[in-house]
Amino acid sequence: xxxxxxxxxxxxxxxxxxxxxxxxxxxxxxxxxxxxxxxxxxxxxxxxxxxxxxxxxxxxxxxxxxxxxxxxxxxxxxxxxxxxxxxxxx
Amino acid sequence: xxxxxxxxxxxxxxxxxxxxxxxxxxxxxxxxxxxxxxxxxxxxxxxxxxxxxxxxxxxxxxxxxxxxxxxxxxxxxxxxxxxxxxxxxx
Numbered sequence: 001x002x003x004x005x006x007x008x009x010x011x012x013x014x015x016x017x018x019x020x021x022x023x024x025x026x027x028x029x030x031x032x033x034x035x036x037x038x039x040x041x042x043x044x045x046x047x048x049x050x051x052x053x054x055x056x057x058x059x060x061x062x063x064x065x066x067x068x069x070x071x072x073x074x075x076x077x078x079x080x081x082x083x084x085x086x087x088x089x090x
Numbered sequence: 091x092x093x094x095x096x097x098x099x100x101x102x103x104x105x106x107x108x109x110x111x112x113x114x115x116x117x118x119x120x121x122x123x124x125x126x127x128x129x130x131x132x133x134x135x136x137x138x139x140x141x142x143x144x145x146x147x148x149x150x151x152x153x154x155x156x157x158x159x160x161x162x163x164x165x166x167x168x169x170x171x172x173x174x175x176x177x178x179x180x
Contacts, residue, residue, distance in 0.1 A: 011123040033101040062170040
């Protein structure tokens with residue numbers, strides 16, 4: 001099973017945002033407004049995308065996934081408060 | 091000069107959000123609400139962080155930077171509309 005590290009950022013109309021967040025939290029950790037992160041399997045990622053496609057409006061909403069095959073070349077810096085993400089791996 | 095690929099996501103109180111966006115757009119490309127991306131030098135990244143620290147409230151706002159030394163192990167998928175980022179490199 002291939003694991004990837006995923007960053008998900010979304011820009012969703014108010015009326016659908018809670019549905020998207022609820023789905024995303026099943027797979028990833030909430031980091032801050034509109035951002036989640038976490039390790040996920042290929043299969044999990046496929047399911048996550050399918051579930052999200054069912055609730056968003058493809059002509060109005062936007063979800064971006066950044067996939068990392070390894071976190072070795074990646075780091076993370078925060079300015080200000082750390083809102084979520086106790087389990088920060090990067 | 092070392093170049094990095096940067097993803098910036100911010101969660102900023104309404105009254106300061108335009109200032110932050112104005113600074114960030116000098117260095118990065120706007121991608122969607124609260125997200126910018128782009129290639130930046132180490133020196134540019136240092137300046138970007140300094141400018142942002144001057145306008146945000148460190149106890150209320152949050153800015154996360156994901157730094158990639160190479161984009162070789164990283165990819166990007168979008169569901170829904172592509173709002174910005176004509177110059178997408180990843």
